[in-house]
Amino acid sequence: MQTAIIEANNIVKDFEISRQGLQRKSMRALNDVSFKLHKGRALAIVGESGSGKSTVAKIVAKMHKANAGQVLFNQRDINEFKGRKAELEYRSNVQMVFQDPFGSLNPVHTIFHHVARPLLLHNKFSKHELRDKVEFILEQVGLNPASETAQKYPHQLSGGQRQRVNIARNLAVGAQVMLADEPTSMLDVSIRLGILNLMEEMKSEQDLAMMYITHDIATARYLAEDIGVMYVGHMLEWGDTDEVIHHPQHPYTQLLVSAVPNPEQSIHGGTLAEERGEIPLWTPHSRGCPFAGRCKHVSEQCRQQLPPVVALSERHFVRCFLHS
Amino acid sequence: MSQQSALLQVNNLCVDYITDAGDVRAVSDVSFEIAPGEVFGLAGESGCGKSTVAFSISRLHKPPAFISEGEVLFDGKDVLAFSDQELQAFRWAQCSMVFQSAMNSLNPVLRVEEQFCDVLMAHEDISRAQAISRAKELLNIVDIHPDRLRDYPHQFSGGMRQRLVIAITLALKPKLIVMDEPTTALDVVVQREILQKIYQLKEQFGFSILFITHDLSLMVEFCDRIGIMYAGELVEVAPAKSIFKQPLHPYTYGLGQSFPPMLGPKKRLEGIPGHPLNLLEVPEGCRFQSRCEFKHARCERVATSLKELQHQHWAACHRHDSALAPITAEEVSLCKQQ
DSSP states (O other), rough: OOSSSEEEEEEEEEEEEETTEEEEEEEEEEEEEEEOOOTOOEEEEOOOTSSSSHHHHHHTTTTOSSSSEEEEEETGGGGGOHHHHHHHHHHHEEEEOSSSSSSSOOOOOOOHHHHHHHHHOOOOOOOOHHHHHHHHHHHTTTTSSSHHHHOOOOOSSOOOHHHHHHHHHHHTTSSSEEEETTTTTTHHHHHHHHHHHHHHHHHSSSEEEEEEEESSSHHHHHHHHEEEETTTTEEEEEHHHHHHHHOOSSSSHHHHHHHHHTTOOOOTTTTOOOOOOOOOOHHHHHHHHGGGEEEEEEEEHHHHOOOOEEEEOOEEEEEGGOOO | OOOOOOSSEEEEEEEEETTTEEEEEEEEEEEEEEEETTTEEEOOTTTTTHHHHHHHHHTTOTTTEEEEEEEEEEETEEEGGGOHHHHHHHHHHTEEEEETTTGSSSSSOHHHHHHHHHHHHHSSSOOOOHHHHHHHHHHHTOOOOOOGGGGOOHHHHHHHHHHHHHHHHTTOOSSEEEEEEEETSSSHHHHHHHHHHHHHHHHHHHHHEEEEOHHHHHHHHHOOOEEETTTTTTEEEHHHHHHHHHHHHHHHHHHHSOOOOOOSSSOOOOOOSSSSOOOOSSOOSOOTTTOTOOHHHHHHHSSSOOOEETTTTEEEOOOGGGSOOOOOOHHHHHHHHH
């Protein structure tokens, strides 16, 4: 496989949650998270709310700074991109698509403005070229007729169309990496697939590297070649999507996959094989496996130290003592 | 489709919203019934009127929404004709409701105990001590320790708050519980836990459920029968498995195709082209025509109505006027090429 365009190694991120005098309390949002993004491939990050999946994207987008570990873009540490010019260069390559298409566009500007601005910020165009370029990009994301759409304001577009505008802005700067944070979760069901198909096209035709953050495992399987399962700031299992979903090895992944609605079965039968437990708050002093409190295979070792990463095959990794 | 035994019967219900831009018929001529102990689902996209139907059942609409036509029969009695007093006795005691984002519907400044006592003492002539002991029983039912009655809502996790809300809806032993997207804000693992709990309680107490969600996969798994709504109309009603396996309305088929499968080969799915209908611009004829692969001349002129095409399987589509023809993937791709 070609070298990764984004490589994250052992990222740790703490957030301060309270401060009393000199005492500061913090929580560990990410602990020892590593992954790679490749051109023309998508990595899906799945997990429950609060598992740290958005934090991963925000660190790669340089919206947060990691406390430890390192993120490489084309083999270069992203912290080396300093100063206006270097930052611009980095951001033109790495772009985000946010969850809320209703909040992420400025209501007082036209669609033309939204797509033209990133173009002007990163390139120089004459007025005439600019109009052509904007319309070309809008057509690429399926907003036809483009000249008409360009004149509209965000409130005149539906949620799906607005999300397409957001994707168009990624295209406008010529991004090589797209970080999509739950891009479809606020859209109507019948519209979601259109956006996923557009992302799929951009991935294969524009050779984009993609991170797709979602809580919907079925769409993760639809779009992504690789998947990472996160729980309380830890990546517990990752690898080839079908392999992880169909042969989950970590007890948490097994629980998660068994909970996905499946019209082939009926809820009337069986119950979840799980003892109830609370999702823990992870702090820098927490020890052991984050899932230990809810795991039915838990042993003393699990409560004492973080399990090591075990490679089950070339493309399937799990962090669990059951496999070490 | 009237049955003597039905617990809830909704006949030709129409709900209008009076807006500045014009009157919008959010629910148009919707009829269905729910039998005792049955789980009936209403599915559809946002804005299709499914929540509006739910609100109509206990007459919760406030202006600018008005129930303009139709009747809602609960145990044979017309809910729309109830006096204020009858309505008060009917709400919660006969038919309770779990609202969308229900976990936020608990009052954050009152102890949970207070919120249980409020419901119990408003409807039943019991002392506070009796109410508290009832509340403890209810907490036990939903697997929350009775000692936590003195806690505030923020001390519970999202899933526990949802179970608290369910315990409150059960407080007066209603015959029908309306659940409007009860689990949308929850994670899949918690969602499954809650739904299994609800099902178990349903078996135990024998109430009926009107279940509303946009997640068709979840609905097929949970419901006995399902009604699919599009742009204010009920377009298909059938047992859950036949909705999933043999949809007769193109919209139902498209909705089924909007959820990627967990198993089997990966193939490109198309969803449904176009955008949901703006109810201010309802066309003549079928409401789904602009997004339909099977549109023909008749669809543009003649409005559709629900017909029983198979046993217990109703659909509103001109496609089946001459002969019954279930929708297949081959046919859809054929239509696209034309």
